[in-house]
Amino acid sequence: xxxxxxxxxxxxxxxxxxxxxxxxxxxxxxxxxxxxxxxxxxxxxxxxxxxxxxxxxxxxxxxxxxxxxxxxxxxxxxxxxxxxxxxxxxxxxxxxxxxxxxxxxxxxxxxxxxxxxxxxxxxxxxxxxxxxxxxxxxxxxxxxxxxxxxxxxxxxxxxxxxxxxxxxxxxxxxxxxxxxxxxxxxxxxxxxxxxxxxxxxxxxxxxxxxxxxxxxxxxxxxxxxxxxxxxxx
Amino acid sequence: xxxxxxxxxxxxxxxxxxxxxxxxxxxxxxxxxxxxxxxxxxxxxxxxxxxxxxxxxxxxxxxxxxxxxxxxxxxxxxxxxxxxxxxxxxxxxxxxxxxxxxxxxxxxxxxxxxxxxxxxxxxxxxxxxxxxxxxxxxxxxxxxxxxxxxxxxxxxxxxxxxxxxxxxxxxxxxxxxxxxxxxxxxxxxxxxxxxxxxxxxxxxxxxxxxxxxxxxxxxxxxxxxxxxxxxxx
Numbered sequence: 001x002x003x004x005x006x007x008x009x010x011x012x013x014x015x016x017x018x019x020x021x022x023x024x025x026x027x028x029x030x031x032x033x034x035x036x037x038x039x040x041x042x043x044x045x046x047x048x049x050x051x052x053x054x055x056x057x058x059x060x061x062x063x064x065x066x067x068x069x070x071x072x073x074x075x076x077x078x079x080x081x082x083x084x085x086x087x088x089x090x091x092x093x094x095x096x097x098x099x100x101x102x103x104x105x106x107x108x109x110x111x112x113x114x115x116x117x118x119x120x121x122x123x124x125x126x127x128x129x130x131x132x133x134x135x136x137x138x139x140x141x142x143x144x145x146x147x148x149x150x151x152x153x154x155x156x157x158x159x160x161x162x163x164x165x166x167x168x169x170x171x172x173x174x175x176x177x178x179x180x181x182x183x184x185x186x187x188x189x190x191x192x193x194x195x196x197x198x199x200x201x202x203x204x205x206x207x208x209x210x211x212x213x214x215x216x217x218x219x220x221x222x223x224x225x226x227x228x229x230x231x232x233x
Numbered sequence: 234x235x236x237x238x239x240x241x242x243x244x245x246x247x248x249x250x251x252x253x254x255x256x257x258x259x260x261x262x263x264x265x266x267x268x269x270x271x272x273x274x275x276x277x278x279x280x281x282x283x284x285x286x287x288x289x290x291x292x293x294x295x296x297x298x299x300x301x302x303x304x305x306x307x308x309x310x311x312x313x314x315x316x317x318x319x320x321x322x323x324x325x326x327x328x329x330x331x332x333x334x335x336x337x338x339x340x341x342x343x344x345x346x347x348x349x350x351x352x353x354x355x356x357x358x359x360x361x362x363x364x365x366x367x368x369x370x371x372x373x374x375x376x377x378x379x380x381x382x383x384x385x386x387x388x389x390x391x392x393x394x395x396x397x398x399x400x401x402x403x404x405x406x407x408x409x410x411x412x413x414x415x416x417x418x419x420x421x422x423x424x425x426x427x428x429x430x431x432x433x434x435x436x437x438x439x440x441x442x443x444x445x446x447x448x449x450x451x452x453x454x455x456x457x458x459x460x461x462x463x464x465x466x
Contacts, residue, residue: 060296067292067342097341097381104337108330109300132381140377147370148333 009045012121044182099132123159165207179213193220242278245354277415332365398440412446426453
């Protein structure tokens with residue numbers, strides 16, 4: 001199967017990349033640059049793709065930023081909230097319609113190069129927070145992607161029923177180079193250890209019982225506070 | 234209703250704009266620049282939007298051109314075919330996944346500005362040619378657009394069961410300034426009168442019995458040849 005992987009260089013999509021290679025897919029990676037301020041992830045993504053000799057392509061959507069106002073991921077003026085993901089406080093980190101945009105671009109590339117599927121790493125832990133990670137959304141997109149052109153493209157979302165800690169377990173089995181992946185939303189020199197995605201990352205390693213090789217900032221939340229849900233948000 | 238109109242400055246989307254204004258929608262127009270070589274249409278689109286005092290926004294997707302190879306609409310190396318639309322010869326004019334891309338961008342803008350619908354001018358005449366104008370595709374996209382975010386966006390496609398000549402009839406009733414609209418795929422100084430969209434435009438005016446104010450090039454196909462299907466393709 002020839003598959004385009006929507007690839008951010010984060011933990012989830014890196015496990016997905018290794019999983020698809022392990023299953024024998026012919027893979028190309030697509031990294032969407034929507035003007036995120038944690039641009040560090042693009043550098044990490046390219047290095048990881050190079051490690052496994054897989055084509056790496058950036059889709060530059062920065063020109064859409066006038067249409068994508070309101071997210072703390074793309075503006076410098078809204079603070080990234082600390083703490084556990086919680087619906088009210090974390091809506092601020094949503095890029096409007098990010099997944100539909102990424103899937104539309106990946107589908108266009110699949111059609112123009114005759115690849116037959118697009119994979120992305122939406123997983124169980126995302127469900128409560130992001131509507132466009134839920135199964136109903138991905139099912140509708142799969143239908144639309146299969147009807148958009150004479151060349152049919154399928155949406156492959158193997159992790160949609162898994163939790164993030166299950167992805168860590170799978171990644172450890174597949175020898176994913178976790179230390180090279182980048183999750184933090186803040187784009188500082190090391191993972192901040194305080195934003196929602198850093199907290200989820202630490203928690204997932206702990207729950208999976210896999211050593212966390214990530215370097216976190218000195219003021220990162222203690223793992224005990226994360227596990228006991230003693231965080232803001 | 235607050236509606237974003239996907240707007241190219243062509244005949245179909247201009248009739249749609251006038252139709253929505255007539256129905257009382259609050260409207261913003263979104264013109265997608267995917268590197269089409271008939272860039273004339275963007276100039277026409279902006280002038281038409283200005284005429285009716287409606288906001289006009291370009292979504293610049295030219296940076297995606299490395300991913301959208303293969304269409305004669307975006308490259309200078311493939312000729313735009315002449316003649317009636319026919320599946321085999323006109324596939325060359327398809328921008329891969331154009332409608333999903335346009336709908337994804339419009340939905341993002343609707344979410345970020347709390348508009349409640351996106352309208353586009355897919356119509357009956359498009360069905361046979363472009364898969365992403367068919368009702369099944371638009372229905373799947375409508376479902377996905379309603380699930381992509383906490384803020385629900387609906388897809389409005391009032392012309393999906395109408396022919397292009399019916400749009401001309403409606404446009405004439407609404408006093409659409411047809412002469413200001415641009416259809417031609419070739420981007421020459423006047424409408425070429427030979428490409429698929431010019432042929433459809435002429436035919437639609439004729440079938441509707443509405444005077445065609447379009448200036449066509451000297452070597453345009455004669456209207457009799459168009460009506461008798463005596464064209465290449």
